Amino acid sequence: MSDIPLRDVRLETDPHVGFETSYLGEGFSLWSWLTTTDHKRIAILYLISTTIFFFLGGAAAVLIRLELFTPQGDLLTAEAYNRTFTLHGVIMVWFFLVPVIPTVLGNFLLPLMIGAKDVAFPRLNLFSWYLNIIGGGLAVAAMLAGGVDTGWTFYTPYSTIYSNGHVSLTAIGVFVAGFSTIATGINMIVTVHTLRTNGMRWFRLPLFVWAIYATSLIMLLSTPVLAMVLVLIIAERLFGLGVFNPDLGGDPILFQHLFWFYSHPAVYIMILPGMGVVTEVITCFARRRVFGYQFMVYALLGIAVIGFFVWGHHMFTSGQSMYASLAFSMLSFLVAVPSAIKVFNWTATLYRGQITWEASMIYALGFVGLFTMGGLTGLFLASVPVDIHVHDTYFVVAHFHYIMVGGMVSAFFAGLHFWWPKITGRLYPEFVAQIAAGMMFAGFNLTFFPQFILGNLGMPRRYYAYPPEFQVWHVLSSAGAVILAFAYLLPMAYLLWSLIWGKRAGDNPWDASGLEWQTRSPPPKHNFVEAPFVSEDVYDYHPENAPRGSGADDRRYDDRDIAGEKADAAESGRRHRAAETPPATAQARRASKTREPSDGEGR
Amino acid sequence: MNEPGIWLPQASSEAAATDTILIALLVVSSAIVLLVAGLITVFAIRYRKGSPASREPLPSIFARDVEFGWTFATLGLFIAIFAWAASQNITLAHPPAARMEIHVLAKRWMWKVEHAGGQGEIDELHVPAGELVELIMQSEDVIHSFYVPAFRVKQDVVPGHTERLRFTPEKPGTYHLFCAEYCGTDHSRMIGRVVVQSPEEFAAWLTRQPQEDDLAKSGRQLFVRFGCAGCHEGQASVRAPRLSGLFGAPVQLADGRTVTADDAYVRDSILQPKRDIVAGYDPVMPSFAGVVSDGEIAGLTAYIRALRAPADGGVY
Ligand code: HEM
Numbered sequence: 001m002s003d004i005p006l007r008d009v010r011l012e013t014d015p016h017v018g019f020e021t022s023y024l025g026e027g028f029s030l031w032s033w034l035t036t037t038d039h040k041r042i043a044i045l046y047l048i049s050t051t052i053f054f055f056l057g058g059a060a061a062v063l064i065r066l067e068l069f070t071p072q073g074d075l076l077t078a079e080a081y082n083r084t085f086t087l088h089g090v091i092m093v094w095f096f097l098v099p100v101i102p103t104v105l106g107n108f109l110l111p112l113m114i115g116a117k118d119v120a121f122p123r124l125n126l127f128s129w130y131l132n133i134i135g136g137g138l139a140v141a142a143m144l145a146g147g148v149d150t151g152w153t154f155y156t157p158y159s160t161i162y163s164n165g166h167v168s169l170t171a172i173g174v175f176v177a178g179f180s181t182i183a184t185g186i187n188m189i190v191t192v193h194t195l196r197t198n199g200m201r202w203f204r205l206p207l208f209v210w211a212i213y214a215t216s217l218i219m220l221l222s223t224p225v226l227a228m229v230l231v232l233i234i235a236e237r238l239f240g241l242g243v244f245n246p247d248l249g250g251d252p253i254l255f256q257h258l259f260w261f262y263s264h265p266a267v268y269i270m271i272l273p274g275m276g277v278v279t280e281v282i283t284c285f286a287r288r289r290v291f292g293y294q295f296m297v298y299a300l301l302g303i304a305v306i307g308f309f310v311w312g313h314h315m316f317t318s319g320q321s322m323y324a325s326l327a328f329s330m331l332s333f334l335v336a337v338p339s340a341i342k343v344f345n346w347t348a349t350l351y352r353g354q355i356t357w358e359a360s361m362i363y364a365l366g367f368v369g370l371f372t373m374g375g376l377t378g379l380f381l382a383s384v385p386v387d388i389h390v391h392d393t394y395f396v397v398a399h400f401h402y403i404m405v406g407g408m409v410s411a412f413f414a415g416l417h418f419w420w421p422k423i424t425g426r427l428y429p430e431f432v433a434q435i436a437a438g439m440m441f442a443g444f445n446l447t448f449f450p451q452f453i454l455g456n457l458g459m460p461r462r463y464y465a466y467p468p469e470f471q472v473w474h475v476l477s478s479a480g481a482v483i484l485a486f487a488y489l490l491p492m493a494y495l496l497w498s499l500i501w502g503k504r505a506g507d508n509p510w511d512a513s514g515l516e517w518q519t520r521s522p523p524p525k526h527n528f529v530e531a532p533f534v535s536e537d538v539y540d541y542h543p544e545n546a547p548r549g550s551g552a553d554d555r556r557y558d559d560r561d562i563a564g565e566k567a568d569a570a571e572s573g574r575r576h577r578a579a580e581t582p583p584a585t586a587q588a589r590r591a592s593k594t595r596e597p598s599d600g601e602g603r
Numbered sequence: 604m605n606e607p608g609i610w611l612p613q614a615s616s617e618a619a620a621t622d623t624i625l626i627a628l629l630v631v632s633s634a635i636v637l638l639v640a641g642l643i644t645v646f647a648i649r650y651r652k653g654s655p656a657s658r659e660p661l662p663s664i665f666a667r668d669v670e671f672g673w674t675f676a677t678l679g680l681f682i683a684i685f686a687w688a689a690s691q692n693i694t695l696a697h698p699p700a701a702r703m704e705i706h707v708l709a710k711r712w713m714w715k716v717e718h719a720g721g722q723g724e725i726d727e728l729h730v731p732a733g734e735l736v737e738l739i740m741q742s743e744d745v746i747h748s749f750y751v752p753a754f755r756v757k758q759d760v761v762p763g764h765t766e767r768l769r770f771t772p773e774k775p776g777t778y779h780l781f782c783a784e785y786c787g788t789d790h791s792r793m794i795g796r797v798v799v800q801s802p803e804e805f806a807a808w809l810t811r812q813p814q815e816d817d818l819a820k821s822g823r824q825l826f827v828r829f830g831c832a833g834c835h836e837g838q839a840s841v842r843a844p845r846l847s848g849l850f851g852a853p854v855q856l857a858d859g860r861t862v863t864a865d866d867a868y869v870r871d872s873i874l875q876p877k878r879d880i881v882a883g884y885d886p887v888m889p890s891f892a893g894v895v896s897d898g899e900i901a902g903l904t905a906y907i908r909a910l911r912a913p914a915d916g917g918v919y
Pocket residue numbers: 153267268270271313314332333335336339374375376377378379381382387390391392396399400403404408
């Protein structure tokens with residue numbers, strides 16, 4: 001990295017100069033944004049596009065909840081309702097949940113966190129944004145041209161023979177977006193393998209990086225199956241192929257196998273990045289090293305692997321052999337074990353911490369609670385007899401919204417708030433943000449908890465009119481949705497406000513560890529003025545009043561003490577530290593402690 | 604009907620077994636949620652920033668042992684729940700030889716039931732309490748799913764497959780029947796009811812049911828009563844197509860499409876006549892939606908089906 005100019009001396013005296021020399025100042029024209037290969041600017045492009053998709057999908061959700069306020073189908077026609085929930089599902093899954101954390105936060109932070117200048121393939125990175133936009137454009141065009149009424153699951157033979165919506169166009173859109181996902185996956189994997197800075201060993205990687213890495217592996221391995229199944233659907237619609245058509249000797253169930261072989265791993269594409277985010281946030285605001293770092297890594301990888309072998313739990317009622325069902329059931333119980341471990345470890349991380357309740361922390365702890373409920377209801381669904389009852393009812397709807405909206409969207413907001421000062425250099429009004437986070441938690445539960453009860457009472461999903469006995473629960477749910485909608489609009493407002501009127505954040509407003517906090521906010525084009533050197537373990541937080549020289553946990557490694565060697569490394573690390581001086585308190589804290597080997601050491 | 608309140612009635616023997624597992628899961632899950640939420644709350648208060656609580660290094664048990672401990676505890680717990688839930692499936696998979704077989708045909712958007720004696724029902728299923736029933740189900744078009752919440756049973760009906768669903772109804776009463784697999788426009792209208800009767804009532808009900816011939820006879824009466832005959836027969840003042848020989852034949856429509864006159868087409872013609880206008884006729888036929896019931900449509904359809912050859916006209 002010798003080609004990077006030495007640090008700009010002006011910055012050291014005047015912290016307010018910096019915007020022009022940050023990545024944001026690289027160019028102001030639209031063209032400069034649309035042709036940028038800077039991972040941070042691409043992340044901003046993704047932030048804008050995923051936000052637009054989120055509000056589009058959200059608008060559909062509002063329509064759905066309004067329709068379900070009364071048992072009669074009064075607001076929408078049956079056809080319109082079916083098109084609305086399909087739009088909601090397609091947009092939310094493929095154009096919001098799957099890309100959002102890897103491409104926005106992952107793009108922005110992964111190179112920073114491993115001390116790299118950019119991702120491995122910057123131009124591929126930009127290309128994948130264009131693919132995502134083209135795919136999204138095609139899908140939205142299909143919706144505008146009259147819509148699709150298959151649901152996001154495209155079950156055959158409805159989608160191939162009977163549906164009169166724009167199925168092929170939507171499928172092409174999702175197909176194209178799939179390649180964007182694959183490209184991002186490859187980029188992240190290669191980046192982590194090849195661009196880690198000096199001293200950034202595998203077991204020193206922040207768990208966010210591990211999470212993006214595991215996610216990218218799943219993206220790479222599962223998305224081609226989705227591409228394949230979409231091509232088959234298109235071929236069957238356009239050329240009358242008979243792969244799924246029973247009249248031509250095909251089998252509709254084959255579609256379900258292929259689809260869920262992608263889509264179950266895809267649900268982990270949607271949640272693992274969120275797990276990474278909350279680990280960063282919780283450790284920072286509890287000021288603790290994460291409990292059981294290695295177990296957290298193995299849990300991520302375990303979920304990624306076992307997640308490939310549970311798809312049949314979506315097909316317990318499809319007529320699949322009982323033995324197959326039982327095997328998938330057992331594997332589904334197994335995949336829940338690593339998820340449980342993560343929950344326990346996050347909780348244990350709080351123990352003996354110095355906990356504060358910044359908005360991102362509220363979101364992150366909200367994630368832990370809601371993910372726990374989503375995961376546990378997954379166990380209900382993994383038990384064959386119970387699933388036979390609640391499959392395709394609102395119970396399933398509640399289950400996956402608890403994980404994907406309660407979990408993933410909360411995690412995204414946690415991350416967006418946590419890194420907002422880094423991304424924009426500005427602070428948002430903390431108190432308003434805390435209110436919004438609390439409202440989101442409350443509104444979410446009011447919206448989706450009644451759906452568990454509805455499902456257990458037998459209310460099927462995808463009904464636009466329903467027997468009046470169910471109404472009371474639907475009304476509660478719709479009421480919650482109003483609160484939830486407001487809670488999503490609020491951050492939009494104050495985050496935009498903060499861009500202009502927000503206080504300058506400084507480089508490390510949360511006093512967080514991690515390389516991304518050691519460069520300027522917003523970071524310069526190539527992230528670090530000098531390549532950082534990593535000499536300490538990740539999450540090197542200690543209780544502020546911890547006695548000098550005491551480790552936080554994991555003292556069993558004491559017998560392998562290599563303190564002298566470490567002290568030297570730390571010294572040279574400090575000399576090579578990146579860009580700007582950390583705030584005084586952090587510096588004092590760092591200087592005053594002896595580094596303690598931990599979990600990940602020396603692997 | 605009106606089942607939902609806070610918990611469904613257990614109207615089949617499967618219901619009780621399923622509920623037991625469900626409630627056990629509920630207890631275990633609530634305990635875990637309370638534990639996690641409780642710990643988070645306690646920690647958040649006790650270890651809030653600057654509180655006097657001790658931040659000594661973690662006690663030595665708080666090491667890898669704890670981690671292994673809860674990993675294996677969770678694993679054991681989950682495997683136990685799995686094994687318990689699985690045992691119910693294994694029992695159910697081996698049914699006794701004696702069972703009452705009923706055929707069900709699913710199509711957009713109705714359930715057609717045919718009892719062993721030929722009695723037919725639409726969007727309704729009568730079954731006797733206390734007897735093992737086996738539904739043999741097929742679909743004519745897309746995937747549907749036969750779901751009776753009060754029985755806790757559900758089975759997808761996949762075109763090209765023959766699916767079987769077994770249950771033993773226990774509690775007499777009337778329960779919801781839903782289509783649980785999304786099947787297009789009127790998916791949410793593909794609902795009906797299941798009537799569980801005592802064996803005696805059920806036997807009496809069976810003998811009261813018209814067979815297919817009777818269905819057509821009653822259809823003839825309806826055809827006159829609803830005024831269909833006024834347009835579709837004899838010297839009507841309105842010009843309307845003759846219906847003899849219609850069933851199963853191709854129909855040329857005004858918009859150029861050709862469709863086959865099957866059950867769904869006749870049903871559409873009655874409920875949404877404006878949708879498929881026969882070529883050469885004016886769209887004057889009124890819609891009978893909300894006027895004729897599904898059962899009556901079945902009767903009318905049976906009558907029209909019986910009018911196969913032109914010579915047959917007016918047999919009934
Ligand atoms: C903790 C372990 C989990 C288990 C044991 C589990 C189990 C299940 C099962 C058995 C189903 C099928 C239910 C049915 O259709 O009847 C299901 C559905 C679903 N799950 Fe999970 N799940 C888990 C975690 C997750 C995660 C992490 C996500 C997403 C981020 C997720 C998202 C979904 C979705 C989207 C569906 C419904 C798909 C649809 O039919 O449209 N699940 N889950």
